[in-house]
Amino acid sequence: MMKKIGFLFSLFFLALILSSCRFFNREEPNTDSSISSSMSEESKISSSSEENSATSSSQEAASSSSSTAEEPDSIDLAAYFPDTNNQHYIYAGEGNEYASYDEYTDYAKDNRKQIRKNNGGTEEVKVIELEKDQIKTRLSRGEAYPRENWLDQEPGEEEGTEILLKAPLKEGTTWPVMGERTRTITGINVSIDTPMGTYETVEVTTEGSEDKVVDYYAPDIGLVKTVFTSDDYNVTSTLSKIETDVPLVQTVRFYYPNADGETLSYVDKELAFKTNDVTKKKIETAYKELPNDAVGSVLSDNTTILSLYLNTDGRVYVDFSKELISEMNAGSAYETLILQSIVNTIGGYYYMNEVYLTVDGQPYSTGHIQKEKGESFTVDTENSSEVQ
Known part of the structure; x- marks a missing residue:
């Protein structure tokens, strides 16, 4: 009888110890299944965190890239209408004897300037105007040899205005120009190499039924290159030098x-x-x-x-x-x-x-x-x- 009671007491004491172990294991599980389960949850959390981090990084990168490249809508149109007073722009040409030319600014006032272009064969004068949402040719006259102030001259019937650049300055902006042609901004931050260096430019393409003209405009400089293409005929004019304080x-x-x-x-x-x-x-x-x-x-x-x-x-x-x-x-x-x-x-x-x-x-x-x-x-x- 005493042996039976001793045996039952031993079983009760063992059960109490095992029960105590289970109680403490609720706070710090140390079984293989508990570790596996914990690792699985951490993996899920980590994966979710990485995805969110990647998404956030991607968004930040996109935002940074956008900020670096500058939002197209925020590009300052006035930057492409620089002060050219007393400056001599020299363009080197290929493909035609008149592809090379010189430019001077005859007159300038407020948001208008009168540019004289001499290609060795003739002289052309244009009055360029900066408006809120566009840069346009207000007046254009060929064989204009005398130096006369036409800044306030109203254009004649054959001297209609032509838009050179139009806001917003982003790819896809399109507008009609004279001669049933279409002008489109076909690139932003297009790198163009010139004898003066490399410029990040706005690329503007003008297309007609038989030819195409691509102009490249750099901020604070203006036109840096023009490429004319018609069938197998190509003519290029590239800015090669700017002389200052030159009459x-x-x-x-x-x-x-x-x-x-x-x-x-x-x-x-x-x-x-x-x-x-x-x-x-x-x-x-x-x-x-x-x-x-x-x-x-x-x-x-x-x-x-x-x-x-x-x-x-x-x-x-x-x-x-x-x-x-x-x-x-x-x-x-x-x-x-x-x-x-x-x-x-x-x-x-x-x-x-x-x-x-x-x-x-x-x-x-x-x-x-x-x-x-x-x-x-x-x-x-x-x-x-x-x-x-």
């Missing part, structure tokens, strides 16, 4: 009366024009500088050119101050030579044969020569020779 130089032929009172002599002078220099003032100053003592003066020291411009009727209009007449002190023959000198000089600069010359806004009138309102003078260089 446009034009050669102007000035005529003067000779002492014989019968003939004229001429001399070619180089006039240097910086941006916004007034053409009439440059011509006036140069005219008062005599090439030698063998010729007579045309303008007295006090004579000024009040206005000078090419009119739509194909005539050049020039208006002088009253001193042209009051300080002339010449007989009829010499007065005729003075007037012919002026007409030949002004008409020659503008490549026009008719010059409407007035004094203080009135038709030219002296005791020797009388002109009616609207009556012009005609260029005549036959009786002239180069200054010796």
